[in-house]
Amino acid sequence: MTGRCLASAMTDLDGRTALVTGAAGGIGRAIATRLAQDGARVVVTDVQDASGTVEAIEDAGGSGEFREADVTEEAEMGAAVSGLDLDVLVNNAAYYAPLVRDKKRFDEIPRDEWETVLAVNVTGPFLACKAAVPRLTDDASIVNLSSSTVHLGVPGFLHYVTSKAAVVGMTRAMATELGDLGVRVNAVTPGLTHSEATLQNDDGYLAGAVEGQALPEPIEPEHVADAVAYLAGPDSARVTGQVLNVDAGSVYY
Numbered sequence: 001m002t003g004r005c006l007a008s009a010m011t012d013l014d015g016r017t018a019l020v021t022g023a024a025g026g027i028g029r030a031i032a033t034r035l036a037q038d039g040a041r042v043v044v045t046d047v048q049d050a051s052g053t054v055e056a057i058e059d060a061g062g063s064g065e066f067r068e069a070d071v072t073e074e075a076e077m078g079a080a081v082s083g084l085d086l087d088v089l090v091n092n093a094a095y096y097a098p099l100v101r102d103k104k105r106f107d108e109i110p111r112d113e114w115e116t117v118l119a120v121n122v123t124g125p126f127l128a129c130k131a132a133v134p135r136l137t138d139d140a141s142i143v144n145l146s147s148s149t150v151h152l153g154v155p156g157f158l159h160y161v162t163s164k165a166a167v168v169g170m171t172r173a174m175a176t177e178l179g180d181l182g183v184r185v186n187a188v189t190p191g192l193t194h195s196e197a198t199l200q201n202d203d204g205y206l207a208g209a210v211e212g213q214a215l216p217e218p219i220e221p222e223h224v225a226d227a228v229a230y231l232a233g234p235d236s237a238r239v240t241g242q243v244l245n246v247d248a249g250s251v252y253y
């Protein structure tokens with residue numbers, strides 16, 4: 001939970017419906033909770049059990065629902081959006097944690113690992129958007145989660161960096177294609193965030209990352225969620241095809 005109280009929360013998304021992929025924990029849970037705090041009914045998807053996210057939302061007075069779905073499976077994403085009139089889609093699901101534990105130079109990456117990363121991180125948001133577009137309202141917002149590793153060229157997991165660069169390109173092209181429908185498409189590039197996946201696999205890298213930031217304080221999932229909420233809500237009504245970098249001014253490798 002973010003520590004905010006729903007009773008005193010903003011209401012920018014009152015009456016709206018949002019879907020957040022990869023929301024079982026970490027950044028996804030923070031995003032889902034924040035959108036609920038802004039008044040949205042939030043549907044969360046994941047291949048893992050995300051009922052804890054729904055409980056966190058409902059314990060604070062919000063409305064949440066879990067629909068199990070694999071973003072790499074077109075039929076499952078179709079089922080996930082079934083019956084919804086979607087105002088917000090957040091493509092957060094990503095393959096990341098195993099890569100942090102086993103960094104390797106690009107020519108040491110097995111092809112099957114490469115294809116797994118691209119399937120989740122690129123094909124996943126593509127399929128989610130494809131399923132969602134017929135369900136989107138005429139002023140909907142899509143927010144894709146990329147990564148600040150794209151800007152920094154961080155070594156050790158080139159497949160992850162490549163996949164997140166593809167998300168930026170997808171965002172900009174999709175914004176152009178969906179503009180006539182009134183749908184906005186933007187991306188957020190978080191820096192190294194103190195999420196569950198990162199903390200479980202930390203070998204001292206987090207401390208070094210913070211030291212390499214202009215703002216030498218940890219980036220928490222809630223900081224990323226705040227940026228997503230801005231792009232999802234009416235305050236960004238004329239913002240589309242953009243990339244919002246939330247990395248505390250990082251220059252680290």
